[in-house]
Amino acid sequence: MTPSRRFLAHFYMALFVIYLMLPLVVMAGAAFNDSKLPTIVPWKGFTLDWFSALFADGRMWRAFLNSILVALAVVALAVPIGTAAAIVINAISGKWRATLYGFMVAPVLAPGLVIGISTVLFWNSLGNTVGSDFILFRPGLHLSTLGQVSFISAYVMLLVLARLQSFDPGLEEAALDLGASHAQVLRRILLPHLYPAMGASAAVAFFQSLENFNVTLFTRGGADTLTVYVFSKVRAGITPTINALAFLLICVTLVLALVYEMKRRRKARIEAERAAEARRAEAAML
Amino acid sequence: MSAGIDLENVCCDFGTFRAVDNANVSIRPGEFFSFLGPSGCGKTTILRMVSGFIEPTQGTIRIGGKDVKGTRPNQRPTALIFQNLALFPLMPIWENIAFGLEVRGVDKATRRRRAEELLKLVDLPDAADKMVSQLSGGQKQRVAIARALAVEPSVMLLDEPLSALDLKLRQHMRAELRAIQKRTGVTFIYITHDQGEALAMSDRVGVMSQGRIQQIADPREIYNNPVNGFVASFVGENNIFQGEIQNPSGGMARYVTPHGTFRARLGDLGGMPGKLYVRPEHTLISATPAEENSIPVTVGDVSFEGSFIAIHATSDTGAHLTAEIRNDGSATVPERGAKLYMSFAPERAAILPDANVRG
Amino acid sequence: MENLIRRYGRGLTGIFVLLVGFWLLMLVILPNFAMFEQSFRPYLPVTEIGGPRDVYSLNNYAKFFDAPVEWSLFGITLMVPVHVLSFLQTIFYSALCTVIALILSYPLAFYLAKIASPQSLPTLLLLLFIPLWVSEALRAFAWYVILTFNGPLNQLLMWLGLIDQAIRWQQGVLTNFDAIVIVMVYCYVLFMLLPIYTSIQSLDTNQIEAAEDLGAPWWRTHLRVVIPHAKPGIASGCVMVFMLSAGSLLVPTVVGSTRANWFPQTIYTWFNDSQDWQTGAAYSMIFLLLCIVFVILMLRLFRVSLSDIAK
Ligand SMILES: Nc1ncnc2c1ncn2[C@@H]1O[C@H](COP(=O)(O)OP(=O)(O)O)[C@@H](O)[C@H]1O
Numbered sequence: 019m020t021p022s023r024r025f026l027a028h029f030y031m032a033l034f035v036i037y038l039m040l041p042l043v044v045m046a047g048a049a050f051n052d053s054k055l056p057t058i059v060p061w062k063g064f065t066l067d068w069f070s071a072l073f074a075d076g077r078m079w080r081a082f083l084n085s086i087l088v089a090l091a092v093v094a095l096a097v098p099i100g101t102a103a104a105i106v107i108n109a110i111s112g113k114w115r116a117t118l119y120g121f122m123v124a125p126v127l128a129p130g131l132v133i134g135i136s137t138v139l140f141w142n143s144l145g146n147t148v149g150s151d152f153i154l155f156r157p158g159l160h161l162s163t164l165g166q167v168s169f170i171s172a173y174v175m176l177l178v179l180a181r182l183q184s185f186d187p188g189l190e191e192a193a194l195d196l197g198a199s200h201a202q203v204l205r206r207i208l209l210p211h212l213y214p215a216m217g218a219s220a221a222v223a224f225f226q227s228l229e230n231f232n233v234t235l236f237t238r239g240g241a242d243t244l245t246v247y248v249f250s251k252v253r254a255g256i257t258p259t260i261n262a263l264a265f266l267l268i269c270v271t272l273v274l275a276l277v278y279e280m281k282r283r284r285k286a287r288i289e290a291e292r293a294a295e296a297r298r299a300e301a302a303m304l
Numbered sequence: 305m306s307a308g309i310d311l312e313n314v315c316c317d318f319g320t321f322r323a324v325d326n327a328n329v330s331i332r333p334g335e336f337f338s339f340l341g342p343s344g345c346g347k348t349t350i351l352r353m354v355s356g357f358i359e360p361t362q363g364t365i366r367i368g369g370k371d372v373k374g375t376r377p378n379q380r381p382t383a384l385i386f387q388n389l390a391l392f393p394l395m396p397i398w399e400n401i402a403f404g405l406e407v408r409g410v411d412k413a414t415r416r417r418r419a420e421e422l423l424k425l426v427d428l429p430d431a432a433d434k435m436v437s438q439l440s441g442g443q444k445q446r447v448a449i450a451r452a453l454a455v456e457p458s459v460m461l462l463d464e465p466l467s468a469l470d471l472k473l474r475q476h477m478r479a480e481l482r483a484i485q486k487r488t489g490v491t492f493i494y495i496t497h498d499q500g501e502a503l504a505m506s507d508r509v510g511v512m513s514q515g516r517i518q519q520i521a522d523p524r525e526i527y528n529n530p531v532n533g534f535v536a537s538f539v540g541e542n543n544i545f546q547g548e549i550q551n552p553s554g555g556m557a558r559y560v561t562p563h564g565t566f567r568a569r570l571g572d573l574g575g576m577p578g579k580l581y582v583r584p585e586h587t588l589i590s591a592t593p594a595e596e597n598s599i600p601v602t603v604g605d606v607s608f609e610g611s612f613i614a615i616h617a618t619s620d621t622g623a624h625l626t627a628e629i630r631n632d633g634s635a636t637v638p639e640r641g642a643k644l645y646m647s648f649a650p651e652r653a654a655i656l657p658d659a660n661v662r663g
Numbered sequence: 664m665e666n667l668i669r670r671y672g673r674g675l676t677g678i679f680v681l682l683v684g685f686w687l688l689m690l691v692i693l694p695n696f697a698m699f700e701q702s703f704r705p706y707l708p709v710t711e712i713g714g715p716r717d718v719y720s721l722n723n724y725a726k727f728f729d730a731p732v733e734w735s736l737f738g739i740t741l742m743v744p745v746h747v748l749s750f751l752q753t754i755f756y757s758a759l760c761t762v763i764a765l766i767l768s769y770p771l772a773f774y775l776a777k778i779a780s781p782q783s784l785p786t787l788l789l790l791l792f793i794p795l796w797v798s799e800a801l802r803a804f805a806w807y808v809i810l811t812f813n814g815p816l817n818q819l820l821m822w823l824g825l826i827d828q829a830i831r832w833q834q835g836v837l838t839n840f841d842a843i844v845i846v847m848v849y850c851y852v853l854f855m856l857l858p859i860y861t862s863i864q865s866l867d868t869n870q871i872e873a874a875e876d877l878g879a880p881w882w883r884t885h886l887r888v889v890i891p892h893a894k895p896g897i898a899s900g901c902v903m904v905f906m907l908s909a910g911s912l913l914v915p916t917v918v919g920s921t922r923a924n925w926f927p928q929t930i931y932t933w934f935n936d937s938q939d940w941q942t943g944a945a946y947s948m949i950f951l952l953l954c955i956v957f958v959i960l961m962l963r964l965f966r967v968s969l970s971d972i973a974k
């Protein structure tokens with residue numbers, strides 16, 4: 019690789035990062051512009067009014083709360099389902115495995131609106147069949163939750179399965195051999211190994227749910243989630259309150275990203291120290 | 305505390321493949337028993353049947369006189385030390401060791417105390433709060449043993465536990481394992497493909513090949529009186545001759561080969577043809593022909609092996625022979641090209657069948 | 664199954680199977696079956712459901728071919744049903760987004776996997792991930808801000824003297840779909856970048872050096888060594904970007920022109936404005952069929968399996 023080509027590569031990388039970041043900066047910047055329209059040009063002076071307007075927006079807060087509740091419900095359902103699915107697919111073999119795996123990953127590839135529509139139609143016809151108008155069978159956030167669970171479980175399954183591949187089944191046998199019951203093996207041996215992946219997949223599930231639009235739009239009934247609220251605001255003509263919201267969300271994202279990165283580095287350092295100690299012990303014995 | 309183990313006509317099939325074929329062995333309480341054999345001969349399968357992870361296809365396994373058919377691994381009085389140790393990487397050392405107690409509902413203080421006692425026993429007093437990844441290979445080995453001992457098993461099953469260690473450490477751990485076994489009095493069933501390990505550590509050894517137990521005896525007997533060619537070759541070196549048996553009598557026979565006619569002990573051939581086996585260290589060299597079993601040879605390579613010197617030679621009739629002499633200065637080492645005689649005492653040579661295999 | 668019981672016992676296996684069964688049956692298989700079944704039924708008031716008029720027919724699918732409009736392609740004017748047109752345009756522009764995203768991502772993926780220094784890599788990846796964590800709605804909205812008539816893009820271009828009049832980006836310059844394509848590429852490019860990056864990363868750097876050592880020019884190294892190795896990642900990225908683009912409702916609604924009709928918008932209109940769920944289901948089936956065909960096509964084209972793609 020010639021130096022000029024190397025420079026070009028770095029340059030392209032920088033350009034790409036700017037390309038990704040600039041729209042977010044522009045959007046966030048508009049939150050502080052004292053203009054009725056969400057824009058940064060012309061700059062009419064610095065203001066925090068849009069933030070106060072945001073905090074006064076009751077509908078937004080309800081939507082936000084709804085989003086959080088749905089996301090928590092999705093995590094509570096998708097993580098156990100996806101983990102169980104990963105354990106099952108990891109333990110079986112033969113011709114059934116491929117079929118089952120196909121069914122499990124299909125929801126990842128299925129378009130959100132298809133999932134949304136099929137979920138509503140299914141529960142609705144189920145309600146009609148049993149002749150019940152019970153709330154479960156009508157559109158609402160509970161159906162959004164179920165619809166989201168159907169594909170987010172697949173993400174969880176893939177993440178947990180990847181982690182399972184590094185698990186030594188010998189550990190399960192060792193625990194059984196020492197007298198543990200199957201439940202104890204699961205709780206003390208297998209799950210602790212999977213916790214990092216389950217934690218990561220819980221985070222993925224939470225954020226996927228928060229930002230989900232397609233499934234939610236078709237299943238929500240009359241309820242708002244944050245994404246739907248932003249959508250309806252954009253459609254109905256907007257004030258920079260949305261920008262204020264965006265700014266806050268981006269800040270939260272940044273903080274989370276930094277915390278995650280710091281934790282990762284600390285963990286890597288501890289691992290390295292332990293390995294070094296093991297090498298020293300090895301050397302000392304000889 | 306310790307229990308005996310009986311295998312009666314035990315077979316294990318994987319599909320159409322018979323991994324263990326009609327194993328019969330009676331292991332005494334408190335004994336250090338090794339299964340020795342090449343990789344793939346079914347050793348691990350035997351251990352897994354004893355520990356309960358596989359059910360035998362046929363036959364009976366008794367632990368302490370009780371038939372354990374249908375008893376699950378977590379209810380058997382055995383503790384298995386896995387080939388890769390299978391220490392729990394996410395628990396500190398003391399929790400690893402106390403895991404068996406934890407699942408039995410023992411309270412934390414007692415667990416901790418017991419773990420520390422066991423760590424002392426295996427000579428790792430300061431490791432309690434370390435993580436597995438902080439330990440060296442030998443230290444992990446000891447933790448695995450302590451973890452197995454914690455559940456006070458009547459039988460310890462060890463699946464090539466030293467194979468991952470390097471040579472120096474392996475020899476050190478041999479002595480240590482043996483000492484722990486003697487101290488605790490627990491029955492050890494030890495698996496290895498390393499004949500040195502098996503012979504050095506065990507009270508008795510069962511040599512296996514292709515799913516069959518070939519011979520069960522104490523190490524001396526295995527080495528000095530192997531029952532067949534497989535055992536003879538697996539546990540040591542041999543000079544081998546092929547020929548015809550003549551007038552067998554009183555456990556001895558004459559053996560006619562193109563390289564000469566020899567007299568040797570006659571093993572249990574069971575109707576099969578036999579070969580003559582004699583170990584290099586029982587092969588003597590002399591400047592003049594010996595009375596019996598003497599072969600004129602020309603010395604080829606002389607290789608220095610440390611404690612002994614191996615002399616490779618070719619007979620005038622084309623047979624390749626090796627003799628070993630101790631490196632204690634008592635004998636003169638012949639030069640390459642020297643003409644001399646190799647011989648062996650009749651009672652040191654045996655006519656043996658090949659191996660006990662399915663036919 | 665036996666293995667499962669042996670490893671986890673009957674009780675736990677039962678729980679696992681129950682969870683997986685609930686998921687696959689109640690959340691995946693039966694809903695899709697319900698959609699399939701409903702798509703053949705007429706849209707009726709609640710009281711008439713199950714009545715004499717509630718019979719299976721292909722009427723819902725026939726609506727797809729209603730209402731022809733003029734469409735000129737290379738100077739030839741054709742009469743094309745309006746929904747078919749929307750469908751075809753959605754496919755075409757989604758494919759365009761996919762190609763653009765691929766072109767943008769490939770060099771960067773290669774850079775990240777093989778050129779960037781290992782120390783800076785985690786930071787770079789983190790930087791790239793941040794936009795992914797910001798919701799799609801906001802990413803689309805960011806471009807709404809940029810593309811508005813008096814927005815920064817027009818101001819910048821005019822200031823640079825590249826244009827002398829503000830452009831109505833949302834109405835499009837070249838086609839009605841300009842803004843949609845621009846924003847979709849922005850929103851989904853990372854779904855192309857990451858799988859390609861992962862697959863190039865698993866390529867042994869020695870292979871690249873060996874190829875260069877044998878005198879291959881850089882483009883041949885890529886063509887013969889890197890790209891064949893990255894195929895599963897490329898396939899995966901293409902499938903993701905195409906599906907996300909074709910299935911997007913948010914982007915076309917936020918930045919799309921009134922003259923650009925994205926197929927999911929058509930479906931949404933049936934579903935929401937007309938409240939005709941059955942026809943919505945039929946259109947949704949058509950859309951699902953397209954997706955399945957596309958995935959199969961990509962699998963064939965790149966000769967990879969489903970498990971390579973879903974990672
Ligand atoms: N679960 C199994 N399924 C099929 N074949 C097996 C299985 N486990 C072991 N075997 C076969 O049984 C034979 C004996 O294996 P093993 O007992 O592990 O040998 P060893 O421990 O002596 O190396 C080998 O040929 C191996 O391939």
Ligand SMILES: [Mg+2]
Nearest residue numbers: 347348387463
């Ligand atoms: Mg083995």
